[in-house]
Amino acid sequence: MKKIIYYIAMSVMCLLPFSCSLEEETRTEVEKKNYMNNAEEAKDVLLGVYRTNTLDAMYGYYLSILFNLGTDISQVEGSGNENFRIIPTNSFPTTQSEVQQTWAALYTGIYRANDFLERISNKIGSYTTTDKKLATLYIAEARALRGMFYFELVRRFGNVVLMTSTQMSNQNPATYVQSAPEKVYEYIEDDLLYACDILPYATDDQYRESNDYRFSKGAALGLLTKVYATWAGYPVKDESKWEAAAKTARILVESGKHGLLKDYEQLWKNTCNGTWDPTESLIEISFYSPTVSGNSDPVGRIGKWNGVKTTAIAGVRGSCAANVKVVHTFVLDWREDVSDIRRDLSIANYQYTDTKKSLWVAGASDTDESAAEKDADPTKAQKNKQNYTPAKWDIQKYVTTNSFINNDKSNVNWYFLRYADVLLLYAEALNEWKHGPDAEAYNAINAVRRRGYGNPSNTSACDLPQGLDETSFREAVRKERSYELSFEGHRRQDLIRWGIYYKTVQATAKELGYWWEGTGSPNYSVATYTEEGKHELFPIPQRDMDLCIQFNQNPKW
Numbered sequence: 001m002k003k004i005i006y007y008i009a010m011s012v013m014c015l016l017p018f019s020c021s022l023e024e025e026t027r028t029e030v031e032k033k034n035y036m037n038n039a040e041e042a043k044d045v046l047l048g049v050y051r052t053n054t055l056d057a058m059y060g061y062y063l064s065i066l067f068n069l070g071t072d073i074s075q076v077e078g079s080g081n082e083n084f085r086i087i088p089t090n091s092f093p094t095t096q097s098e099v100q101q102t103w104a105a106l107y108t109g110i111y112r113a114n115d116f117l118e119r120i121s122n123k124i125g126s127y128t129t130t131d132k133k134l135a136t137l138y139i140a141e142a143r144a145l146r147g148m149f150y151f152e153l154v155r156r157f158g159n160v161v162l163m164t165s166t167q168m169s170n171q172n173p174a175t176y177v178q179s180a181p182e183k184v185y186e187y188i189e190d191d192l193l194y195a196c197d198i199l200p201y202a203t204d205d206q207y208r209e210s211n212d213y214r215f216s217k218g219a220a221l222g223l224l225t226k227v228y229a230t231w232a233g234y235p236v237k238d239e240s241k242w243e244a245a246a247k248t249a250r251i252l253v254e255s256g257k258h259g260l261l262k263d264y265e266q267l268w269k270n271t272c273n274g275t276w277d278p279t280e281s282l283i284e285i286s287f288y289s290p291t292v293s294g295n296s297d298p299v300g301r302i303g304k305w306n307g308v309k310t311t312a313i314a315g316v317r318g319s320c321a322a323n324v325k326v327v328h329t330f331v332l333d334w335r336e337d338v339s340d341i342r343r344d345l346s347i348a349n350y351q352y353t354d355t356k357k358s359l360w361v362a363g364a365s366d367t368d369e370s371a372a373e374k375d376a377d378p379t380k381a382q383k384n385k386q387n388y389t390p391a392k393w394d395i396q397k398y399v400t401t402n403s404f405i406n407n408d409k410s411n412v413n414w415y416f417l418r419y420a421d422v423l424l425l426y427a428e429a430l431n432e433w434k435h436g437p438d439a440e441a442y443n444a445i446n447a448v449r450r451r452g453y454g455n456p457s458n459t460s461a462c463d464l465p466q467g468l469d470e471t472s473f474r475e476a477v478r479k480e481r482s483y484e485l486s487f488e489g490h491r492r493q494d495l496i497r498w499g500i501y502y503k504t505v506q507a508t509a510k511e512l513g514y515w516w517e518g519t520g521s522p523n524y525s526v527a528t529y530t531e532e533g534k535h536e537l538f539p540i541p542q543r544d545m546d547l548c549i550q551f552n553q554n555p556k557w
Contacts, residue, residue: 039131054298070526140198147191202278233497249426272398303393348391502532
């Protein structure tokens with residue numbers, strides 16, 4: 001096992017200091033040929049591919065939190081663009097290290113998946129019958145992971161290189177050429193269709209000893225639905241993919257193998273305590289760490305960066321910086337819907353100071369009652385209200401099984417894809433494909449809304465009104481996605497694929513200005529730096545632009 005860990009760790013290193021991010025270490029080839037002699041060894045290496053997702057440059061920090069800020073619902077704390085704020089405010093250059101690290105990490109994941117697939121293809125002929133069945137599932141998992149890595153690359157960076165084999169990593173950087181996004185999407189589609197065909201639903205799995213946090217048929221179908229919906233939107237705009245998205249989601253929905261948890265809050269109890277429940281969790285990044293050292297263990301920043309502001313208590317808990325802030329116009333909009341229980345489970349108007357939980361607006365002379373009145377009045381304590389944070393990863397409230405006394409890292413998991421997301425994509429795809437909602441579209445969105453309202457016996461209070469046209473239903477779905485999936489890393493990419501990112505950022509700045517009545521102005525620096533036609537994509541990292549001379553940079557970078 002130590003050799004396997006060594007192999008995985010070494011595979012992320014570059015051959016020479018001047019090599020580009022697409023190249024990989026080759027001097028470990030002698031070591032690697034001794035692995036994967038049976039399904040058990042193959043599984044260990046496959047789990048190394050999965051572990052790529054726990055890197056800070058992946059879902060430990062950047063792809064889960066940092067890269068998704070600067071929207072109409074969330075922003076970074078503070079009013080400037082210095083230090084870590086440079087990315088959430090869209091004021092970073094092409095040389096930004098975090099962008100380079102994520103680009104490299106995604107290609108590391110792709111290399112690992114390719115390497116696994118090539119090696120298991122050479123080894124599988126010598127496996128026992130049982131091991132061959134397992135290996136077939138592992139191949140499907142690796143292809144699904146590769147599809148996921150490419151999906152992040154193409155939707156965030158646009159024109160990227162298709163690395164279809166490990167041998168391509170030996171090429172001179174000057175020979176690399178970018179593929180059109182359509183070609184990348186076709187490659188992703190092929191990988192995910194294969195995974196859909198081969199993998200069982202999580203509840204039907206009779207071969208893998210454990211499928212916790214691993215790809216299943218439901219996960220592959222859900223991810224493919226999301227891929228099609230993104231493919232149909234900006235910038236590729238292949239609207240024929242709406243039909244494919246709807247039909248793919250329908251397979252998952254009609255299978256009955258997944259569903260919504262009855263209690264919305266249970267989602268956050270589960271993910272904060274490493275409780276795997278595949279009912280609604282389709283793709284979840286696990287940060288469970290048996291030693292909780294925070295060093296080499298797969299820990300992330302979930303709940304620390306994007307949780308509730310919390311001070312440290314020696315020997316009891318670490319602090320939570322809570323650098324993700326809720327844009328207050330989002331709070332005002334949601335408060336108009338008093339029956340939606342998700343609001344107070346998603347937005348924290350409170351903080352933890354020492355042993356006390358208090359509202360952000362509470363002053364030294366406030367009683368609980370007077371603080372609550374100030375909190376409810378939009379015109380009072382406006383500056384304090386800009387400190388509201390996401391509440392879904394409230395470590396102090398939810399974590400009970402694996403307390404992690406650390407100021408920076410946590411064991412809290414990250415939902416990449418939930419069944420609720422697929423239901424809303426299903427409703428959206430049906431509406432876009434058929435140019436108006438049908439009964440299936442209403443059923444999908446209303447299922448999410450009913451759970452959000454606490455599953456009331458009288459559903460008329462939460463169901464969408466009948467008779468909505470295409471435009472009205474589209475707006476309803478978009479609003480519902482902001483509520484159900486708030487702060488879960490979807491909003492920025494949603495606004496981009498809808499082609500309204502820049503427009504939404506500027507409109508939010510105006511709405512904040514209308515709300516603000518105090519001196520100065522509300523903090524919303526992202527509107528200052530965001531450019532239309534530029535910040536819908538990240539730049540190709542400058543280091544790779546310099547080495548890969550056939551590359552074209554993304555517009556306006």
